[in-house]
Amino acid sequence: MLDAAKIKQDFPILAKLVYGKPLVYLDNAATSQKPSSVIQTLVDYYEGYNSNVHRGVHALSMESTQRYEEAREKIARFIGSPGSENLIYVRNTTEGINLVANTWARANVNDGDEILTTEMEHHSNLVPWQQLAKARNATLRFIPVTDEGTLDLSNIDSLINHRTKLVAMTHMSNVLGTINPVKDLTAKAHAVGAHVLIDAAQSVPHLPVDVTHLDCDFLAFSSHKMLGPTGIGGLYVKSDTLEQMEPFLTGGEMVQEVTFEGATWNDLPMRFEAGTPNIAGSIGLGAAVDYLEALGMENVHQHETEITQYALQALKELAEEFTFYGPTDPARRGGIVSFSSPHVHPHDLGTILDQAGIAIRAGHHCAMPLVRDRLGVAATARASFYIYNTTEEVDLLVTTLKDALRYFSKSLSLP
Amino acid sequence: MLDAAKIKQDFPILAKLVYGKPLVYLDNAATSQKPSSVIQTLVDYYEGYNSNVHRGVHALSMESTQRYEEAREKIARFIGSPGSENLIYVRNTTEGINLVANTWARANVNDGDEILTTEMEHHSNLVPWQQLAKARNATLRFIPVTDEGTLDLSNIDSLINHRTKLVAMTHMSNVLGTINPVKDLTAKAHAVGAHVLIDAAQSVPHLPVDVTHLDCDFLAFSSHKMLGPTGIGGLYVKSDTLEQMEPFLTGGEMVQEVTFEGATWNDLPMRFEAGTPNIAGSIGLGAAVDYLEALGMENVHQHETEITQYALQALKELAEEFTFYGPTDPARRGGIVSFSSPHVHPHDLGTILDQAGIAIRAGHHCAMPLVRDRLGVAATARASFYIYNTTEEVDLLVTTLKDALRYFSKSLSLP
Amino acid sequence: MQEMHPAHLDDLYQEVILDHYRNPRNHGEIPNPHVSSRGFNPFCGDEVFLGLNLDANQKIESVAFHGQGCSISQASASILTTLVKNKSLPEAEDLSQLLRELLRGKELSDDELDQIGDMEALQGVRQFPIRVKCALLPWATLDDGIADYRSNISP
Amino acid sequence: MQEMHPAHLDDLYQEVILDHYRNPRNHGEIPNPHVSSRGFNPFCGDEVFLGLNLDANQKIESVAFHGQGCSISQASASILTTLVKNKSLPEAEDLSQLLRELLRGKELSDDELDQIGDMEALQGVRQFPIRVKCALLPWATLDDGIADYRSNISP
């Protein structure tokens, strides 16, 4: 396991007290905390070389452009991209997916075609495809989710068929923690000529991810969930597809030449980056990648697997009062544990845990169809782990959950 | 005039040396520098209450949501918006304009309609309309620019006519410094039932801007040009229009309810903000607004007018070797001075000034049609001022320009 | 971070609240209600369905709710049903307004306190700003239902 | 900020460079050239048009350029025209490659230095990384033109 206590020292926020109690941050699937090195990178940028990129002849602009593009190279390498021109900077995973929906998909998905997704998607990898299917008169189909919370692949060979133009699926569920067999599904999709988009919002921060190995056509992720700043993320697009794509947003930076009548497009990936980018954010994400690479993504994943196993074991004590969601096989899941109880609503659990300094999330986790229609509850409580979480924190979670249960179902005062 | 020397102390970067010389930053139209208060706001966010917004029940999430929405209220007030729900957070001006092009304009501009813009637009307020005109079979027309660099309104009553659906124009030119009579033009446009979009990338940072007074339908601006962080900006939309607009990007945050079949949209302005936003950036922009409001936008504008007048006066010495662009009437222009010389190419000027620690921009300033087709040069050199610039800096600019001229046209060594 | 003061869970989860949560009053559905509406909080997924029937004098004769959600939203809905019965629609709206004021921190007069019954127990929610919208959800749903009803009878 | 060392303007603007800039060689247009291309730098707007004719032995018989841009891009274009004359296309491409290496910091052999003539004066550009693309623009334009020409004669 990682030395989480030592790692914690790199995260200033984790030294804070909440209501006088040490912060136990278990809401990492929503957003992660940031190490000093990332925060300092932002300060260094704004105090040292802030300047617009790509067009300046002065010292500041040269430096900001160089660091901005170095960050791109670093991030591209981190996800195994063959080149940095395959990595488009976007605001977040959501924008990355919308970019694909509005460019490649709009041009390639037609009347009668099928888009295949899964029952466990985040709204960001569902609503854009609902909209696209409506606009192009295509059909949106779903890979079902088993009761255990894994993809039900029993009918996959009919779900992925010659009408399938795109398979859009999450690498790891933000509710169940399930890690999906995206490489196999990509191979199946390619066999029928379909493209594949991977929502990697939960995987790039937590697992080794290699787009070349996965062979996917598109992969989107968010900086804020992987120790980096808010407002930045990446969309990887495979070269052959990228070269065919028409621009999405237009304006400064993404053009080659402009006349009053029309414009020609700039080289890749700038063609997809209109206007002044989130320069500080990109360089900050580069620093986050440095931090994660120094730990090693295999170690990050292993740490979270161990914490999750520990948590699932510890939570067994509560198995009578709580339902726990997601695969039982630890090899098939990441560091996310969702649960609910008929005795205490997740929202009330959230408040009680908050008073103990423990931050979890309660709700539908932007996956309403999965939570409401498939799990059959209006909300779950969710604890999600990262590199700085410890088994002691899990112990505190379990103890406080017990207190909450007692508070709600038996006596009326907390111990 | 503002006490620029005192203001400088608030900007850490302005204390830096470039090649051993004090930084003279005259590239403010590209991006501004940031005061400590803005940088500290980012640090406070990441070290103190970083958390995803809108959905959390824990202390960090409550605080981040509250600060994020307070910043929105502050920014909305700053531009005179009647309510904060009229202010959509976007990445930059470019995204704001594209949002309008892809929602309202796509739904309301039809075959045979006209979109009116000007010959002095930044690519970001030109290319989206070229693309829209192509997609909707509409005609893009241009208000010409006079030789002095102002809008030629002699034919305005035929340019704004019953076919005009949208007038999209810049409030202030980023090349010429010209301030356009956007309020009058908005009234004219409304008289024929057209909507009005104002590109306020150069005005909101430098002039008092009040959307209620201007009565425009859309107004877009960028944080990075107004002391704020990169990767954030605002799009104001008037209520009646906003309520009719269909969403642009879809996914998390912008939905009300989602089923496997479809989705309903969230309240305004969240309906237009898909995915995790640039939370730190928004709060940082709020801090930038605080800083500007403490100075007073009237004072900011006056300071820049005075610096510009001083510069135009001082540069008169060079009138034989240089062409200066833009209105001669100081009341009609902001703090931007573009110039070119047949003796020294702007790019070479940029390098020579850079070696003296002076940052200017050289090129087409993302307004190629204006610079190449209307001014008739491939590039200009541009000095642009802000609150921290002083007359001493202008003096140094003038001296160094003289050195450059001498270097290129007469002798071969710098003094 | 702002200084966060520990609030008192016992103030939030007062016995009255937990009792309404565990034993909701007027839980169920009214067939063909005169006024009906659904409230939904997109951020947490809480949901309240409210139905009510009016008598000949336009007073609320019967009322019922069902839904899913946290103790606060469900208890508040239960409290609502006990308070609005036999009230006119404007009187029900006044109660809704009173709760908003209570939660905004206003001190209520003795007269007002008399009217609000168990609603007083929702005062503890003030210390938990994020839960205020839970307490208001059923009341906002009521307001919506009444507005709909009015626009339907006088189009 | 990284430590920025003052570079030497006199290294960038060597007399040879300024002379080519002020008195460009082979400036103009070749009617119906065998090889022709246009180079454009979208970030600064520099532009170079290049045309050349080949003799019966596929050697460059005549060459001319015109365009707009800074002293470095225009001087580099002028130098290019003086160097490629009487060269074969592969030889011209080798020169282009040599300039790239020179600007990347490679030390050239005496033999190589002999070939590059006035191009040596472009060495000073190394100290001004942002200007490297100015020096390369005409040569990239040449490479593009040759590639086009080849794909046209053997489709």
Ligand SMILES: Cc1ncc(COP(=O)(O)O)c(C=O)c1O
């Ligand atoms: C007038 C004008 N419009 C639009 C823009 C585009 O701004 P941004 O790059 O922040 O989207 C700029 C800035 O370069 C500008 O000066």
Ligand SMILES: Cc1ncc(COP(=O)(O)O)c(C=O)c1O
């Ligand atoms: C699986 C998954 N997809 C997509 C998203 C959306 O990410 P963002 O809000 O950064 O666009 C999230 C995060 O909430 C997620 O967990």
